[in-house]
Amino acid sequence: MENEDSFFEKVYKIVIQIPVGKVTTYGAIASCIGSKQSARMVGWALNKCSFYHTYVPAHRVVNRNGLLTGKRHFDNFETMKELLISENIIIENDQIIDFENYFWNPYKELF
DNA sequence: GAGTTGACGACTT
DNA sequence: CAAGTCGCCAACT
Numbered sequence: 001m002e003n004e005d006s007f008f009e010k011v012y013k014i015v016i017q018i019p020v021g022k023v024t025t026y027g028a029i030a031s032c033i034g035s036k037q038s039a040r041m042v043g044w045a046l047n048k049c050s051f052y053h054t055y056v057p058a059h060r061v062v063n064r065n066g067l068l069t070g071k072r073h074f075d076n077f078e079t080m081k082e083l084l085i086s087e088n089i090i091i092e093n094d095q096i097i098d099f100e101n102y103f104w105n106p107y108k109e110l111f
Numbered sequence: 112g113a114g115t116t117g118a119c120g121a122c123t124t
Numbered sequence: 125c126a127a128g129t130c131g132c133c134a135a136c137t
Contacts (some may be wrong), residue, residue, distance in 0.1 A: 007134065026119055027128045032130095036120085043118035044135065063119060070118030080118095 007033065011045040012052055014106045018060045021087045022104035023096060025064050032106040047073060059083040066099030 010033045016032035018024055026039040040085075042061070059080045063069045071080035071094060081091045090097040 030119080035133075037128085038134085039119040041119090041133055041135090043131085044116090044133090046118060058118075061118075064121095068118095073118055074121055 007038075007041055007087075008045040008048065011042050012049065012054065012056050014109065015046065015049075015056050015058065016054060017106075017109050018057055018104050021089065021102070022072075023060045023062055023066075023084070023089065023099070023102050024104045024106055025062060027064055028103075028106055029061065032110060043070065046070065051104055060087075060104075062096060062099070066096035066098075068094045 014032060015024075024054055026042040027036060029042045030036050030038040033042075038061050046056065046058040046061060049058050058070065059074070061070065068080050068084075068091070071077050074080050081094065084091055084096070089102055096102060
């Protein structure tokens with residue numbers, strides 16, 4: 001069944017559930033999975049999200065500072081910012097303004 | 112099978 | 125206050 005508890009699968013399932021207009025952090029996802037220090041793995045998982053059978057809104061995942069550190073992994077450096085802007089999220093200098101306001105806690109879905 | 116990498120985070124200097 | 129270093133864990137070469 002869908003009990004593929006692979007690290008990647010967990011990451012994808014969480015990211016996919018991020019609502020439009022919201023964002024989360026790598027650390028939050030990692031913590032949600034169980035290893036808060038595995039934030040790097042979250043980024044690694046998103047790196048191969050293109051190979052996943054389901055679309056993963058990786059642009060809604062940013063680092064702890066609300067900085068779009070992963071923008072360079074998109075087709076163009078502006079893609080990530082453009083996607084967030086299209087979701088009513090304000091970006092300035094590759095950083096989310098009022099990031100705390102847009103933050104979506106993955107724990108809410110695990111409840 | 113071993114070493115290097117990586118879209119982070121927190122601590123140390 | 126800013127920059128540098130370490131740790132963490134799985135995938136990639």
